[in-house]
Amino acid sequence: MSGLGGPVGVAVVGCGTISHEYLRNLTSFPDLRVLFCADLDMERAKAQADRYGVPAAGTAAQAMESPEVEIIVNLTVPAAHAAVATAALAAGKHVWMEKPLALDTGTGAALLDQASRAGLRVGCAPDTVLGAGLQTARRVIEAGTIGVPQTALALMQGPGPESWHPDPAFLYQRGAGPLYDMGPYYLSALATLFGPAAQVAALGRRAREQRVIGSGPRAGTVFDVEVPTHVAAPIGYQAGPAATVVLSFDSPLRRQGFVEISGTEATLALPDPNRFDGEIRVRATGADDWTVIPAAGSTAGRGLGVLDMARALRGGTPHRAPGELGLHVLDTMELIARSITAAAFEPVRTTFSVPDVLAADWDPQARTVA
Numbered sequence: 344m345s346g347l348g349g350p351v352g353v354a355v356v357g358c359g360t361i362s363h364e365y366l367r368n369l370t371s372f373p374d375l376r377v378l379f380c381a382d383l384d385m386e387r388a389k390a391q392a393d394r395y396g397v398p399a400a401g402t403a404a405q406a407m408e409s410p411e412v413e414i415i416v417n418l419t420v421p422a423a424h425a426a427v428a429t430a431a432l433a434a435g436k437h438v439w440m441e442k443p444l445a446l447d448t449g450t451g452a453a454l455l456d457q458a459s460r461a462g463l464r465v466g467c468a469p470d471t472v473l474g475a476g477l478q479t480a481r482r483v484i485e486a487g488t489i490g491v492p493q494t495a496l497a498l499m500q501g502p503g504p505e506s507w508h509p510d511p512a513f514l515y516q517r518g519a520g521p522l523y524d525m526g527p528y529y530l531s532a533l534a535t536l537f538g539p540a541a542q543v544a545a546l547g548r549r550a551r552e553q554r555v556i557g558s559g560p561r562a563g564t565v566f567d568v569e570v571p572t573h574v575a576a577p578i579g580y581q582a583g584p585a586a587t588v589v590l591s592f593d594s595p596l597r598r599q600g601f602v603e604i605s606g607t608e609a610t611l612a613l614p615d616p617n618r619f620d621g622e623i624r625v626r627a628t629g630a631d632d633w634t635v636i637p638a639a640g641s642t643a644g645r646g647l648g649v650l651d652m653a654r655a656l657r658g659g660t661p662h663r664a665p666g667e668l669g670l671h672v673l674d675t676m677e678l679i680a681r682s683i684t685a686a687a688f689e690p691v692r693t694t695f696s697v698p699d700v701l702a703a704d705w706d707p708q709a710r711t712v713a
C-alpha cells in the first residue's frame with residue numbers, strides 16, 4: 344500500500360444516517376478518491392454510491408478486496424465497529440472508525456495491536472477535535488491567554504432522543520446512553536486540551552426504567568433502559584487539571600455544548616465539541632464581559648479526520664485523530680461506567696429532617712406571638 348501515490352483511495356462501509364455528511368465531504372477533498380460504498384443492505388450502498396458519484400457499491404468484503412482502496416471508513420453501528428475493523432486490517436487496509444472505537448477497552452486495544460503488528464493506521468472519531476473551534480481554543484490555551492489551566496466544567500443535558508428518533512432503543516443499551524453516545528465529544532475535547540486522564544469517579548442514575556418511542560411508525564412502543572441516563576463524573580488529568588463532566592438524558596431542559604476551562608488568569612468558553620465551528624470566549628479575572636476570539640481553521644465537517652490521516656499516510660507523519668486517543672476516551676468511559684456500578688463513595692453518616700417550607704407571605708414585621 345505504501346507504494347501508492349496521489350490521492351488516497353477510500354471505501355465507506357456503513358451507508359446510514361451519518362454517511363451523508365461523510366460522503367458529501369470526502370468526495371469534495373482533492374486528496375481523496377472515494378471508490379466504494381458498502382453496507383449489509385445493498386440497496387442502501389448502491390443508493391449512496393449513485394447519490395455521491397462513487398463508482399462502485401457492494402459488500403464490505405468486496406470493498407476490502409479492491410487494491411486501490413487504502414483506507415476503510417467504518418461508519419457501521421457501534422456493535423459492528425470492531426468486526427469490520429478487524430477484517431479491514433486483516434485485508435491490509437488502514438481504518439478510520441466512527442465512535443466509540445469499540446464496545447470495550449479490551450477489544451479496542453486488540454484492534455490497535457493488530458494494526459501496529461501489520462504496520463497499519465487506525466484513526467478514530469470524533470474529528471471535531473480537528474475543527475476550527477477546538478483547534479483555536481487549543482492555540483489560545485497554548486499561547487498562555489488563560490494562564491495555567493486548572494479546572495473544566497462540561498455539560499450536556501436534555502430529555503433524551505426518543506422524542507424524535509424513530510428507533511431509539513439502541514441509544515439506551517450497552518455502548519450508548521449519554522456517556523458512550525455523547526461522551527466522546529466532551530472527553531475527546533478535554534483530552535485534546537489537557538492530555539491523558541489519570542483518575543475518574545462517577546455517580547449515575549436513571550430517572551425511568553422504561554421509555555416510550557415518541558415518533559415514527561412505532562410511536563407509543565415502550566422499551567427498556569439498560570444504562571445510566573444521568574452521569575456525573577469528576578476526572579483528574581495527569582497534567583493537573585480537574586474536570587467535572589455531566590452527561591444527562593434525564594433533563595426536561597436542553598443544554599448542550601457547554602465546556603468552560605478555567606485557568607489561573609481567565610476562563611475560556613469552548614464552542615460545542617460536537618461541532619467544527621463556533622467562537623471562543625475568554626473572560627479574564629475581574630473583566631465585566633467576555634472577549635470573543637474568532638475560530639480559525641476548517642469547518643468542513645465530518646471526514647476531516649480521514650483527510651488528515653490520508654495526508655499523514657502520504658507524508659509519513661502521525662495523524663491527528665489517532666486510535667490511541669479513541670482508546671483512551673473509551674477506557675475513560677468504561678472506568679466511569681465501572682465507578683457508577685462499584686459506587687465506591689463515602690457514605691455520609693448523619694441525617695436530618697427537611698424543615699417545612701416558608702410560606703410566600705412569611706412576614707418578619709408581623710406580630711405573631713402573644
Ligand SMILES: NC(=O)c1ccc[n+]([C@@H]2O[C@H](COP(=O)([O-])OP(=O)(O)OC[C@H]3O[C@@H](n4cnc5c(N)ncnc54)[C@H](O)[C@@H]3O)[C@@H](O)[C@H]2O)c1
Pocket residue numbers: 356357358359360361362381382383384387403418419420421423427441442443
Ligand atoms: N447519526 C448521527 O448523527 C451520528 C453522528 C456522529 C457519529 N455517528 C456514529 O456513526 C456510526 C453510524 O451511525 P448512524 O447514525 O449512521 O447509524 P445507522 O444505523 O443510520 O447506519 C449504520 C449503517 O451501517 C450498516 N451496517 C451495520 N453493520 C454493518 C456491517 N457489519 N457491515 C456493513 N454495514 C453494516 C447498517 O446497515 C446501516 O446502514 C455510529 O458509530 C454513530 O455513533 C452518528
